[in-house]
Amino acid sequence: MTTDTAPKPSFWYRLAHPGQFVALTRPWLWPLTLITVALFAVGLWFAFFNSPEDYQMGDTVRIMYIHVPTAWLSQFVYGLMAVSAIGSLVWRHPIADVSMKAAAPLGATFTALALFTGSLWGRPTWGTFWEWDGRMTSTLVLLLIYLGIVALWRAFDDQLRAARVIAVFTLVGAINIPIIKFSVDWWSTLHQPSSVFTMSGPHMPPSILTPLLVMAIAFTMLFLTLHLKAMHTEVARRRLMALQRQAAQTGKTA
Amino acid sequence: MIDLGPHAVFIVSAYAGVTLAVVALIAWTLFDARRTASKMAALEARGIRRRSAGPAA
Secondary structure (H helix, E strand, O other), X not given: OOOOOOOOOOHHHHXXXXXXXXXXXXXXXXXXXXXXXXXXXXXXXXXXXXXOOEOOOEOOHXXXXXXXXXXXXXXXXXXXXXXXXXXXXXXXOHHHHHHHHHHHHHHHHHHHHHHHHHHHXXXXXXXXXXXXXXXXXXXXXXXXXXXXXXXXXXXXXXXXXXXXXXXXXXXXXXXXXXXXXXXXXXXXXXXXXXXXXXXXXXXXXXXXXXXXXXXXXXXXHHHHHHHHHHHHHHHHHHHHHHHHHHHHHHOOOO | OOOOHHHHHHHHHHHHHHHHHHHHHHXXXXXXXXXXXXXXXXXXXXXXXOHXXXXXX
């Protein structure tokens, strides 16, 4: 078999090569950015100008349009990190390592924002900024796990070794995700049960569900855009570190 | 702007906080990318290139 007759590498195989991954996905950044901006424009217009007050919550329902998407992302990002951790441990996939590392600070930020917006909604609705109930406490634990992962990445010089340790830590921490999801069913909590993703469908009128879904998609697109950009930077950083090692070995001062 | 009712301060604070954090996240992501790119350019300017890229011009 010659190089001419060798089968062309598959899309997934090419994605495993960091340089190929960056070359393939760099053109996606601007379209993703434009879609994100458009979705936020539409979502905010719905949130402030084309959605009613809730019959119970009043105008504080508008906080839900940023609270629910950030809370959704806090769990979605962790799910992505857990899948990447499997890719890192099982297939030693270099892009899985990069994905894990790039996602952690983003997930930590969205989790902190979910807690922040939730407490600002809770004060006028429940009369308190904070309650040690199942949903809120398990989300706080998720934030601490994220911060632990960010700290672990910074603690290791050898990023390949770090990836193995952090992948195991991430998978152990993933047990918290179903706890967050089902906390409102397992325990008697102040936090209301799920009202969007339920077996019988969403429990809210379309006038409130529409801005909620548009904002959830907008925040998800924001995450995907930032994650992709952060992954490109992480690939460049690893290349930079390799060059610095090479310079040190050859005696050139960097 | 619509009337946000008696709890306007909570609604405005929530949106302001999220806007601030998202802007900071975008700024940090772009800053990190530029800082890494400039470090790489500085190394390459000193003639330090990947072996696979061949000798420096």
